[in-house]
Amino acid sequence: MIVVGAGIAGLATALRLAPLPVRVLTAGALRENTATAWAQGGIAAALGHDDAPALHQADTEAAGVGLVDPAVARAVTAAAPECLAQLEQWGARFDRTPQGDWALGLEGAHRRRRVVHVGGDGSGVAILNALIQQVRSTPSITVSENTPVNGLLADAGGVHGVRLAEGALPGRAVVLATGGLSGLYAETTNPLGAVGAGIAMAARAGAGVTDAEFVQFHPTAMAVGRDPMPLATEALRGEGATLVNGAGERLMADTPGGDLAARDVIARRIHAALAAGDRVYLDGRRAIGSAFAERYPSVHAACRAAGIDPATQLIPIRPAAHYHMGGIAVDDRGRTDLPGLWACGEVACTGLHGANRLASNSLLEGLVFARWIAEDIAASPVRSVADAGDGPTPPTATVPTAPWVAPWIRALMSRSVGVVRDNDGLARAIDALSAVAFDRDDPQRDHALTALLVATAAQRRCESRGGHLRRDFAHTQSPPPARQALTLAALCPQPPATHEPLVAAGGPVR
Structure with missing residues (x-):
């Protein structure tokens, strides 16, 4: 095995x-x-x-x-x-x-x-x-x-x-x-x-x-200039830490669940505040204070490395891709x-x-x-x-996949397939990613293919639900549309022979 x-x-x-x-x-x-x-x-x-x-x-x-x-x-x-x-x-x-x-x-x-x-x-x-x-x-x-x-x-x-x-x-x-x-x-x-x-x-x-x-965007990634972004664990809010805007006002005060609402709800609220030019912080000064180092050593270490004392200072945060x-x-x-x-x-x-x-x-x-x-x-x-039968498929002559994702793919995904999406942005992403995903000689082909799966499914779900928010389809359908299964097949009318195109698969989803 x-x-x-x-x-x-x-x-x-x-x-x-x-x-x-x-x-x-x-x-x-x-x-x-x-x-x-x-x-x-x-x-x-x-x-x-x-x-x-x-x-x-x-x-x-x-x-x-x-x-x-x-x-x-x-x-x-x-x-x-x-x-x-x-x-x-x-x-x-x-x-x-x-x-x-x-x-x-x-x-x-x-x-x-x-x-x-x-x-x-x-x-x-x-x-x-x-x-x-x-x-x-x-x-x-x-x-x-x-x-x-x-x-x-x-x-x-x-x-x-x-x-x-x-x-x-x-x-x-x-x-x-x-x-x-x-x-x-x-x-x-x-x-x-x-x-x-x-x-x-x-x-x-x-x-x-x-x-x-x-894609789940964790609402409280620490915006301290690091890549990847350190995480301010949700447990902080479970112990009383709060989300505040640049004026120090509670961000989630008028939302069911408040600071412990579901992640998608909070991520959307923070994204909207940031898009409007505001800033958002996690405030654990009163709820945790001097206990940060003992109870949350990872968060404390990340803060101190950024020059922040979370016991006395606010932690700048923003949503970041966290889970699929x-x-x-x-x-x-x-x-x-x-x-x-x-x-x-x-x-x-x-x-x-x-x-x-x-x-x-x-x-x-x-x-x-x-x-x-x-x-x-x-x-x-x-x-x-x-x-x-005839045995396994022999190794193909494709260029090995690059170990890291090209910066343009990462920027494209955050911009067009991020917290908020719309058809125009998704269409641009699909066009750009398709050109690479089916090119046998491009070392970014597998990265582009996985990104293309996300973008294509996002374009086809014409509603907003959970980790998928469409600016142009803000409603949530009831009952929900069927779950989508995607496989590789003919996406283009006449794809090149080397293509392994993407379409929606029929039949039930397991």
Whole structure:
């Protein structure tokens, strides 16, 4: 078995597959360029005496604005406590109260305290360190660092391995756990290597991509001149920090949910204020004050590096690309529509997040689906390259994908496919990206393809919903339009033979 990616989704999948032999491939070193290590928020789970999985499910569905799959939300929220128990067995040490109970945090759009953390705002790296240690002590898992994957080995029979720089690597099963695509944007809180590589690989092999238009812009990225932008965790607002404008007035005072409204609601309000020439800040001086360094060391360090003392000064913030709700279409076992290929974590679209992810459901989704995917692979008939008829597709002669996204693509995505969109901007983006996405000789082709999927889906959704806001279609339709699946096929009337064009796929979305 091959797992591509070494964040929480990839490593948890490898551990759940034990004792089956697994090779984990990561483009860099462990901990490098994985969004898990940057996650300040924790993991949502109904653990409090006043909470229940059904309440967690209801909050997940409400945040997703009509596009959450209720069956998936029900199953994931029910599985959350067991996944946390497994993480503890793997070595994660969650924050506890002096009485030994879970220290539960409150985040936006949650009606209960249900977010568990490790080390305050350092949850991601602490959890990742525990998983890495466990992986290194598991004999059935081999980790290949600095091993970028260039594509999938696929034919009519499905996926049979991956392409590496040194040649083909066959595998009975391939799990893509390559993370999101927010690095395609000029303003992002993600590692710059989060460029949707898994989506591009899967799409070029023929897999469907669903809900690509829904990108979550975190409302409180710190506007301190860094790229990527440091994140001011939502937990700050859960503990009483407030959003204020340049005059010091509460920005969200007249909005249901206030400073803890859903992320899409707050991001839109901040974007509007900034577009009008105002400034927006996060004010944690009274609510947190001198406790910043102890309770939120990552935020405190980022502030001090920018010359800001958050205990006495305001933190300048703005929305930034943070999470992709869309991704490779999968079913409730993480299976794509290509035999032999599974997808886990942010690269996948499971139906859990709908149009807007509920805070701290991302690490949870990766953990839960890692278990389900491992169980499904273990129960699947043994497949080999020999089962593929004529064998896997040989490596193509395309130029290798560039490791980083061209600045013009990032600027285009932020300008035309950002917090606010309209048809004219999306059309310009589609034209520019199409010219590159289907050029076999352009090293930016995969970056452009993933960006094109987002822009095309955004143009086709003629409404505003969750992370997708159309200036020219400000209403939200009821009932919601069908979820969109995109595949590669003939977009142009007479595409060149080397093109792998993009169209909407028919049939139900899994």
